[in-house]
Each structure stands twice: as structure tokens, then as C-alpha cells.
Amino acid sequence: MKEGLFSRAMLWLVFLFLLGPFVIVFLAGFSAGETLVFPPSSYSVRWIIEVLGSEEFQRAFRTSLEIGLLATVIALLLGVPVAYAMSRMPPPGMGAIKQILTSPLIIPAMLVGLGLLRHVVLLVDAPVFLGLLVGHIGLLTPYAVRVVYASLINLRVDIEEAAITLGASRAQTFFLIVLPNIRSAVIAAFFLAFVTSFNQVPVSLFLTGPGISTLPIEMLGHMENSFDPSIAALSTLLVLFTMAFVLATEKLLGISKYM
């Protein structure tokens, strides 16, 4: 069929456009030269080793990891109860509450960083790490709510009612009946939120400070001063890392259905 052929060709073209650049980053990441030249004249793992040993990148990576894990856990602690309430016992004014809680998805992220910096962090002289953490939690909470809510409305209410009729308390019902049933949604929300935080730039831009920087912000700073292939090497590592991550989560959870 001619029409099918055309759309298949377009699909390959789109995938080439989406994924081809990664191949270019790989090649540049394994180049041996002092500066970024493409195609590289020779290949080595020199810049990969350089990047892995760099103290600045190591420190920034640790900060990103800490912020990402902490913000994700707190966002889930805030978001899962909201999702549960929304699906089982909607409080009055649900529409307005939903609007407020999903506003982080609509408001440009850079403004959150700027607003927090100018009207909270500077005002109360909050530590840099705390400011960053708060910005990330706000950003991630709606993801946690959305993913977990979607799974809760597909979970039948009668198994909970059965538990309660048989004498279980609300808390017991939630932890013993509901939570095990929405486990994969919670894990998916965890992964999505963590990746969002780990890659986040606009929120962090104004909230990083002396000595405390996330990995993406550190990379941007490095690119301003230097044209060496270290960012290509670091990007190569990040792409490989993400690929393994996506493959694993897609195999385990089918994460694409939660996005």
C-alpha cells in the first residue's frame, strides 16, 4: 500500500531526526583532540576519563542526585494523599484545588526560580540547597498527583469497601490494600519525577549559588568558558545512562503509558 509506505518512511525520518544527534554526541564524546572538531581526527576515552575524574562534575552530580531523590520522595509524600483524596473522597472546592495544584505545570519554570529567589530565599536568607529543593518539590508534585491519580481511578473501590466492612481501618486499607495495587504507578511516578528533577534547568538557574550547583547548571557554566569535548563526553554518559534507564523501566512498568 502506497500510503503505508509513505508514513513508514516518515517514521524512519522522524526517528533519524530524534535519535541521530545522539550518535553525533557519542562520536564527539570519544574524540581525542583538545577542542571540539567534527568529525574527530582520532578517538579515545580521554575525555570520558577526564569528566569522570573532575571534582566539579562529581560534586554537581552528587547535588543533582540528592536534590532529585529528596524532592521526588517529598513530592510523592505530598502528592499521593492528594491523588487518593481526589479519587475517593473529593473535598469541597475540588475544581479550584486541582487548578492550584496543577499550576506548576502551566507556569514557566524559570519564573518559579526567580520568584523563590527574590521573594523567599533572599528574604529569609535560606540556604541555597533548601531553596533548590523547594523549587524542585513544587515542580514534581503535580507529576506525582497525575500519575498516581490515573492509576487510582482504574482501581475498583469495592475491594477497599470490603476491607472496611471486614473491620480494617482507613489507614490499614490504604497501606495493605490500595498501596500494593498502585505500586507500579508509584514507581513510575518516582522515575518520571526523578528524571524531571535531574534534567531540570530553568528552576535551578536562579537557585544555585556559590559552591552548590546541579549537574546541568555546572555543564552550562563549563560551556561558557571552554570548547573542549568534555561536555560531549559527559552528554555521552548521560545518554547511555538514560537509555539503560528507559529500557529497564519500559520493560518493567511500560512507563510510556504514564507519560
Add this chain to the structure above:
Amino acid sequence: MVAHDKKRLGILLVTPALIFTVVCFLLPVLALLVDAFRVGGPDSVDGAALHWGVDRFIAFFAEPLHRQVFLRTLRIAALVTLVSALLSYPAAQAIVRVSPRYRGMVLGMMILPLMVSPIARTYAWIVLFGRNGAINSVLLHLGLADEPQRLLFSEMAVFVGLLQLLLPLMLMSLVSSMENLSRDITLAASTLGANAWQVFTRVTLPLTQEGLIVGGTLVFTGCVTAYVTPALLGGPKVLMLETLLYQKVSVESDFGTANVIAVILVLMTLAVNAGLKRISSSRSSA
């Protein structure tokens, strides 16, 4: 459980998240927006008394550079949205026809770019468009240019970077709305004599409009609020609203103008989202 208790528990469960979002998210942003309308006061240049007004907005748009950045942001966002839709329709059609065996792999390939750090994704274009990059090497090698061309820091570079960044969002929306479209309907149309173009414009397009609108909103607002791509591929020469905002704050410490840009950004995203809601609600009630 008594209905009254249930309601109380519901309120209890949403309260922590609600307080956090309002205090740490909404109020700081609102303060920025409100500040944009506050003019004069003790540290103003002309010593005018503190009052409310749109003076800052008039001053902002009086500057040719600012008008240029504003229009460029709209232009690039519109173009990226249009081209991503044109590319995504046939690709989405191919994806929904992929046999179940390869489906997981295709979906994985679709979401992978979304999960990769935007810096890593944008960096590829620096390698391609740079002075010593791939495209210049080819041009010089083939004798099509005598010296390296300036491809980086152009509107074209920003356009390509944003298209690659945001196209998956359009693709995903279209795939999910096409999955709900039964193959029988398009088959029926072509059996009854419609050609491929007619099937697309009369059947597929109207029935997947919802996905197109959702995808379009995501891509358009994604363009308007993108920072990394315009910063790396446009630089200070090809500013967009977000990079202009960053420059105002970090280079010029001009918080007044930054607040004006904040209001413009919020209005743009709100307008697009409100438009989306209106279109989709008028569709469902029709």
C-alpha cells in the same frame, strides 16, 4: 464510614500539598507578576510617588530589541508547532500500525529523547552547526564554501533544536488519539471511494483534532518557555523571551524588565491553555 468524616479526611489529605504549592510556588510567582505593575516609589529615577500602572509594559515594547524578541518567540513557536504536526501525522499513523511485537521498542524510541538531558540533546546541534562542525566540514570538503559558515547562533539553529526537543510531545499526543480511532473507519472511507488525501482531511484529521490541539499546546508553550535550546543555539544574538529574561536578571540586574517579561510569559501560556480548553469543550458539547 460516615460521609462527614470522609469529607474531613479528604480535606486533611490535600492540605499539606495545597499549603506547600501556595506558599512556595504560587505566592512567589504572583509577587513577581504584581511587581511588574508597581511603578515609582523611593528608588525610582524621576522620584514619582509609588503607584500602579502599565508604564513598564509601555517602556518594554517601546524598545525595538524587545519587540523583535517578542515577535521572534511567537514566530519560532508557531513554526515549530506547525512543522512538528506535519511530521508527526504520518509518523504517528505508522506507529499505530506497528505490530505489537515491536510496539514497546518503538514507544521506547519515542520517549527516550524526552528523558535525556536537554543539554545533551542540544549539544549535538552545536557539534553539527559549529565552526568546525560536521556541516561546515562537508561544505568545505565539497567546495560549496570557501570558509566556515556561521550556522550556530541563528534562528535556524534554534528552530531545529526546538523541533527536535519538542516533536516527541506532538508525536505522543497524536499516537494516543489515533489509537482510539478505529482502523475500520478509515478503511470504510477508502472502500467507499475516498482517496488517501480525502481520508486524511475528512476522517483522520477531524477525529484526531483533540490530540493535535493537546500536542500543539505542549509544543507551543514548550517553545515559549524553553531556556537551554535558545541559550545554547541562539546565544545573545538570537534572544527569545526566556533568554532575554535571564540576561535582564543576571547581566543587567534589571528586575523591573524581568517582571514585565514574567507577566508576558504567563499571559502567553495561560492564553494558549485557555484556548485549548475552549476548543476541546466546544468540541465535546457539539
